[in-house]
Amino acid sequence: MTESPKVSGSLRNRLAVTLIGGASLLAVLLFLVVRTYAAQIAQQGQDSILGASVTSILDAAVLRDDQVEIDFPYAAFSMLTTPAHDRVFYAIYRDAELLSGYADLPLPKGSDSGERRYQSAEFIGKPIRISTASRTLLGADVKTRITVSVAQTQDALSDRLNAISRNIASFGIGFFVLVVLLSFWATSSTIAPLNRLATSVTRRGPQDLSPVIKPVPTEMLPLVASLNRLMARLNQSLTQSEDFIAEAAHRVRTPLATVRSHAETTLQRVDKEQNRQALRAMIRAIDESSRAAGQLLDHAMITFRADQLEYQQLDLVELVQKLVLRLSPVAEMKDIDLRFLGDQPVLCQGDPILLQNAIRNLIDNALKYSPSESAIDIWVTSQPQPQVEIRDQGPGFPIDEISDLAQRFSRGNNAAGTIGSGLGLTIAQDVAIAHGGKLALSNHTGGGACVIFSL
Ligand SMILES: Nc1ncnc2c1ncn2[C@@H]1O[C@H](COP(=O)(O)OP(=O)(O)OP(=O)(O)O)[C@@H](O)[C@H]1O
Ligand SMILES: [Mg+2]
Structure with missing residues (x-):
């Protein structure tokens, strides 16, 4: 606070x-x-x-x-x-x-x-x-x-x-009233640049740490200069810590993969049930850590790129279709019918890497939290704005936690037993906001979670 x-x-x-x-x-x-x-x-x-x-x-x-x-x-x-x-x-x-x-x-x-x-x-x-x-x-x-x-x-x-006194008094009162009006005008016009500065800083997005470049009166220059220096320092230290997280996650991921493959091979060789259980727990812990490292890496990348979006003209339908294709082996393993609806191209401006990452996380959630032998429907529409809607037939979002699920590291009570780090929805929401859009979570009346990712 x-x-x-x-x-x-x-x-x-x-x-x-x-x-x-x-x-x-x-x-x-x-x-x-x-x-x-x-x-x-x-x-x-x-x-x-x-x-x-x-x-x-x-x-x-x-x-x-x-x-x-x-x-x-x-x-x-x-x-x-x-x-x-x-x-x-x-x-x-x-x-x-x-x-x-x-x-x-x-x-x-x-x-x-x-x-x-x-x-x-x-x-x-x-x-x-x-x-x-x-x-x-x-x-x-x-x-x-x-x-x-x-x-x-x-x-x-x-x-x-x-x-004569009466005349001077009325003249003095007139003069006084004029000065009062003038002083109101003078105070408002003196305070106006301060208000403008406050408004322009308040209106900024939470990620915007760019310097204030609008012209300001000479007296306010020191204040604005210190504000800009503060923002530059903040930006630098934020970038540094994001870089650090990304670097750390990257360094952790590679040895984890090695440890996992060793554990897998050992699991095949070991017969004693007790040891096998220990190895399985170990593999699960490694999966958790490597998922967390991967999500942290993605989150850091998204925070960094959200500041300098690389806008491109792209077709949202094509982008989602590719993702569906890439994730269908996972769906097949769970016997889930991953259905894509939409044939007209939906053209929009966006950063393809960020959009892929966000939507992959949403489809990944639908796959992870819905039961096997169910279906997931994905629509891409251009009205009222370019948006992707993903609906599954799982238990839906825990309703009392729904408003907090998009916060960092927040996981619902239905997530016990599934591997995850609580960053998927955060990533999707950050990407939507960086594109001027939003992420809306709800539960479908017929059951199942419904996520609308709009730009
Ligand atoms: N399709 C869904 N159906 C039901 N609950 C969901 C669904 N998607 C997300 N949730 C709930 O929202 C929580 C947060 O999701 P989020 O994707 O942020 O984290 P996660 O899936 O637990 O971990 P990860 O960072 O690995 O994706 C989940 O833990 C789960 O409780
Ligand atoms: Mg997730």
């Missing part, structure tokens, strides 16, 4: 959270900066009107007979009219003495430099902005200083600021 790797978060989520987090921070920052800037500009606007109002009042002040006279210019207050009907206050001082206006209007702190001064304060419970300026009036023998303060509440200003 493969252990699934531990998950440490999701790249997509991490990317999305970073992008969206960054975007919301930027949106808030943008809002604050633009709002502060807008507030500054609006304040400058109010200040310049207040300043102009103060100047126009100061300019209207004259000294007549030591008395200060001011003919308030109409514009001095009318210029301060606002849509929010802001209230206006003023105070006029001659030196430190209040001449007119609100005595408790706050005056700017600090020294009077003659420049216009501005300050924000609170008056009658409302925030106000005050502009103050002074002017020296010269009379015949007096010199006096007039100070004028004009103040205004800030309702229109804060209305305007609120409107």
Whole structure:
């Protein structure tokens, strides 16, 4: 069982959270900066009107007979009219003495430099902005200083600021939504090559250890390069172990054949029943070993060739007919009627050596597991796909084991007493899969095993 790797978060989520987090921070920052800037500009606007109002009042002040006279210019207050009907206050001082206006209007702190001064304060419970300026009036023998303060509440200003804030906020939200959409698009398109790589590796057949050659982004190159190196190493060590098995099986088979022939000759010479029994057991064990070695050799060859199939155009009918012909002596020995049905050529693409091996194993099973004086029917058909169906009249597959029989070294409970290694169906199934087909095992309703080998 493969252990699934531990998950440490999701790249997509991490990317999305970073992008969206960054975007919301930027949106808030943008809002604050633009709002502060807008507030500054609006304040400058109010200040310049207040300043102009103060100047126009100061300019209207004259000294007549030591008395200060001011003919308030109409514009001095009318210029301060606002849509929010802001209230206006003023105070006029001659030196430190209040001449007119609100005595408790706050005056700017600090020294009077003659420049216009501005300050924000609170008056009658409302925030106000005050502009103050002074002017020296010269009379015949007096010199006096007039100070004028004009103040205004800030309702229109804060209305305007609120409107601006609303606009910036909607602009910021729009920007944020756009960035969220963009970040979803960006994360999907960034993750896409990873997903494509995963899909292409997942879709591979179990035997496919070829390197990944599809183009990948630069950042993924190290990963794909290590993956390819890993697959190359795996492929090499698989080939090595298959080679090793094949070599070992080959080396075992030849001396086994020699031992068997010696045992056969000795069996003919020995009379004592006990010794004869021992020799027979020995010959059977040798047969088992040599069958196993032969099947292992074939299996290794098939695993190796399945990676690089040598496709040829071939006639399946002809191929199976030859096999039937070759196996008929075995059938005759058991009095089994090996019947081949099919005369039209069934043309297909395939590796003839692998196909022969697979179908030989299937016919071999039918011969091995059916009783003597029975019949085996073999059909080759081209519809729905090129396939070979082999049906015998034996006991059929053990039904509770049928799904496992095609696994390596798996033998059914009906196999006791027959020589075999449990690799025949594995070989047939591997060959079918390598050709893009499958092997289906079932039992016929009238009794007997039914195997369909399709391409
Ligand atoms: N025609 C059949 N009828 C009944 N049982 C079968 C038939 N063919 C296969 N089986 C069952 O399936 C098992 C697996 O078959 P498989 O060909 O893989 O191995 P085997 O015949 O035991 O050994 P070998 O590798 O020598 O062929 C057999 O042991 C047998 O129990
Ligand atoms: Mg078999």
